[in-house]
Amino acid sequence: MLRQYELLEKVRAYDPDADEALINRAYVFSMKAHGSQKRASGDPYYSHPIEVAGILTDLHLDEETIVTAILHDTIEDTVATPEEIERLFGENVARLVDGVTKLSKIEAQSENQRAAENLRKFLLAMSGDIRVLLVKLADRLHNMRTLHFIKSEEKRRRIARETMDIYAPLAERIGMYEFMTEMQTLAFRELEPDAYASIAKRLEQLHRGEGDLIERIGRGLKAHLEANGIEAEVQGREKHPYSIWRKMAERHVSFEQLSDVMAFRAVVGSTEDCYRTLGLIHQRWPMVPGRFKDFISTPKRNGYRSIHTTVIHDEQMRIEIQIRTSDMHATAEQGVAAHWAYKVGVPEEATDAHPWISDLVEILDHAASAEELLEHTRMALYQDRIFAFTPKGELIQLPKGATPVDFAYAVHTDLGDQTVGAKINGRVMPLRTPLENGDQVEILVSKAQHPQPTWLSFVVTGKARAKIRRFVKSKEREETVALGRKIFDEIVQRLPAPLGWEAMAEALRRLHLHEDAELMEAIALKRVSDVAVMEALMPGSTTRDGVKPPPQRRAISIKGLTPGVAFQLAECCHPIPGDRIVGLRREGEGIEVHTIGCDGLADGIDADWVDLAWGDESDGGTARLCVVIRNEPGALATMAGIMGSHGANIVSMEQTARDGSFHTFHLDIEVHDVQHLMRIIAALRATEIVSSAERL
Numbered sequence: 242m243l244r245q246y247e248l249l250e251k252v253r254a255y256d257p258d259a260d261e262a263l264i265n266r267a268y269v270f271s272m273k274a275h276g277s278q279k280r281a282s283g284d285p286y287y288s289h290p291i292e293v294a295g296i297l298t299d300l301h302l303d304e305e306t307i308v309t310a311i312l313h314d315t316i317e318d319t320v321a322t323p324e325e326i327e328r329l330f331g332e333n334v335a336r337l338v339d340g341v342t343k344l345s346k347i348e349a350q351s352e353n354q355r356a357a358e359n360l361r362k363f364l365l366a367m368s369g370d371i372r373v374l375l376v377k378l379a380d381r382l383h384n385m386r387t388l389h390f391i392k393s394e395e396k397r398r399r400i401a402r403e404t405m406d407i408y409a410p411l412a413e414r415i416g417m418y419e420f421m422t423e424m425q426t427l428a429f430r431e432l433e434p435d436a437y438a439s440i441a442k443r444l445e446q447l448h449r450g451e452g453d454l455i456e457r458i459g460r461g462l463k464a465h466l467e468a469n470g471i472e473a474e475v476q477g478r479e480k481h482p483y484s485i486w487r488k489m490a491e492r493h494v495s496f497e498q499l500s501d502v503m504a505f506r507a508v509v510g511s512t513e514d515c516y517r518t519l520g521l522i523h524q525r526w527p528m529v530p531g532r533f534k535d536f537i538s539t540p541k542r543n544g545y546r547s548i549h550t551t552v553i554h555d556e557q558m559r560i561e562i563q564i565r566t567s568d569m570h571a572t573a574e575q576g577v578a579a580h581w582a583y584k585v586g587v588p589e590e591a592t593d594a595h596p597w598i599s600d601l602v603e604i605l606d607h608a609a610s611a612e613e614l615l616e617h618t619r620m621a622l623y624q625d626r627i628f629a630f631t632p633k634g635e636l637i638q639l640p641k642g643a644t645p646v647d648f649a650y651a652v653h654t655d656l657g658d659q660t661v662g663a664k665i666n667g668r669v670m671p672l673r674t675p676l677e678n679g680d681q682v683e684i685l686v687s688k689a690q691h692p693q694p695t696w697l698s699f700v701v702t703g704k705a706r707a708k709i710r711r712f713v714k715s716k717e718r719e720e721t722v723a724l725g726r727k728i729f730d731e732i733v734q735r736l737p738a739p740l741g742w743e744a745m746a747e748a749l750r751r752l753h754l755h756e757d758a759e760l761m762e763a764i765a766l767k768r769v770s771d772v773a774v775m776e777a778l779m780p781g782s783t784t785r786d787g788v789k790p791p792p793q794r795r796a797i798s799i800k801g802l803t804p805g806v807a808f809q810l811a812e813c814c815h816p817i818p819g820d821r822i823v824g825l826r827r828e829g830e831g832i833e834v835h836t837i838g839c840d841g842l843a844d845g846i847d848a849d850w851v852d853l854a855w856g857d858e859s860d861g862g863t864a865r866l867c868v869v870i871r872n873e874p875g876a877l878a879t880m881a882g883i884m885g886s887h888g889a890n891i892v893s894m895e896q897t898a899r900d901g902s903f904h905t906f907h908l909d910i911e912v913h914d915v916q917h918l919m920r921i922i923a924a925l926r927a928t929e930i931v932s933s934a935e936r937l
């Protein structure tokens with residue numbers, strides 16, 4: 242247990258001007274406030290805040306932080322009041338203690354493991370003054386160090402779980418790798434005692450078996466660098482049990498198969514030396530592909546800089562090597578705290594840090610108010626994030642611009658699928674409303690609801706998008722298959738004889754398809770022609786005498802359709818390539834393609850309208866013409882001849898009126914596209930016997 246005078250000495254060692262009286266006053270205040278409270282270890286409670294303060298002196302933190310650590314549990318656990326603390330220790334300390342107390346309260350709400358990631362970020366964003374967070378992390382670290390004193394296994398596991406899920410990643414986030422590692426190791430030991438024990442044992446055996454392997458490799462590394470003129474401090478260590486365990490789990494390998502359990506670090510004089518060192522190492526030992534990372538040219542967001550590589554050392558032994566300067570090393574070990582320490586003591590290198598940290602330090606210095614500070618900090622960290630709440634107060638983290646539909650899918654897929662409406666802060670709002678930070682969102686659901694294709698136009702999260710797409714796709718396939726089946730039934734009607742009971746299986750085999758649904762889909766999507774289907778069902782059925790083969794469907798492609806969606810060219814307007822077109826989509830049917838001027842569109846009010854255009858390779862369609870010709874011998878033949886000379890096939894022809902010397906015909910002709918049709922119409926009009934020719 243750390244004594245009062247020991248704590249003072251630790252502070253004085255790096256900050257000779259520290260206000261001793263202030264620290265002593267805090268010590269006495271905390272001791273009195275906690276009175277006879279005891280820790281699970283049996284120690285007096287006030288030993289805990291002193292230890293927490295001790296941990297923070299290792300990071301060379303300023304006296305306000307140390308005093309905050311000493312007082313951090315007084316408001317929560319004793320009768321002490323914020324006013325008292327402000328009067329005795331000043332405004333700053335009061336604010337910091339208040340911050341730590343608030344963090345503890347938020348933490349108490351975190352039951353749901355899934356919310357942990359959000360909570361962690363929220364804590365960070367809400368921390369405002371980074372010192373609040375440092376005290377909280379040191380507090381948690383000390384509680385983890387003394388975790389084994391707690392009798393209830395359930396409570397120990399809960400605390401360990403929370404440390405693993407929230408605090409260790411939080412420490413990592415701000416670059417406090419030492420804190421992170423120790424927390425993970427302690428939590429891992431509690432959560433997976435067997436795995437921990439077996440890994441610890443194996444590590445021990447490794448030591449015994451191979452002697453001072455780590456030291457030997459480390460010496461060799463140092464000698465190799467020195468021989469090439471680089472002065473380096475080389476440290477070697479085994480990886481931590483938790484990181485070994487995680488690797489084993491990630492790669493599904495056993496401890497024996499896991500070859501890199503050793504890591505080395507070369508600390509060199511300058512950034513140039515880092516790269517030279519890297520070169521020397523790669524020249525001497527082959528590197529393992531995919532393991533090289535340069536965090537010097539691209540630092541991590543928390544400011545971490547280092548070069549990582551893994552090489553195959555002698556005898557197939559893989560070792561990981563980190564290369565960095567001593568300044569980078571300080572940041573790596575203590576993260577943000579290192580920069581805080583620089584501010585108090587040595588200001589060197591602070592400006593050279595990653596902008597994220599220098600921004601933060603800058604903000605801490607200059608922010609006029611707590612709100613401003615918080616706003617800046619949050620902005621620096623989460624410019625692109627918002628936080629919204631469920632009615633139960635659970636926190637959901639979303640990207641900026643997210644809507645209630647994104648929110649619903651973030652909570653649960655089923656909730657997203659069944660969304661029919663949303664209340665934002667108690668008011669019913671459109672589903673496309675972008676959420677704002679702090680909104681409380683209640684999703685209104687209906688079991689009968691399905692994901693709507695229109696949602697795709699406003700959702701921003703990948704999860705929502707993927708779920709909606711998947712649903713729409715499967716729904717569309719169902720519709721396509723149903724449409725194909727309708728066409729199939731018509732095709733069967735055209736066969737000269739009823740189908741035998743094995744005809745279907747035979748047809749599938751001939752068409753190289755596996756199941757009915759596939760055939761129906763192919764028919765609906767016009768991947769297989771009617772003739773091909775008829776021939777597959779009943780070979781010879783389309784070439785028999787007296788049966789005219791129906792016109793082959795030609796290639797049609799339409800832009801604007803989701804691939805795999807069935808479409809039909811509308812019978813009312815017979816669109817052909819080149820026409821401006823629009824699609825009508827009705828539930829349970831494929832898309833009906835109409836020309837933009839079609840009267841049939843008036844019936845489409847209840848349908849979804851889809852913007853469409855012809856695909857480049859589209860060729861062919863059936864156009865309907867009304868042609869009035871003079872009643873003269875040879876007139877019909879002349880008309881047919883014009884069609885023939887233009888390469889247009891007459892599919893059907895019907896006389897609709899006979900008016901004295903004029904006959905009116907409706908013709909369906911197959912043409913390539915609108916230009917083709919226009920040339921034909923022009924040719925007809927230029928003919929003497931034709932009095933008018935119009936497209937219907």
Ligand code: MN
Pocket residue numbers: 289313314380
């Ligand atoms: Mn505490």
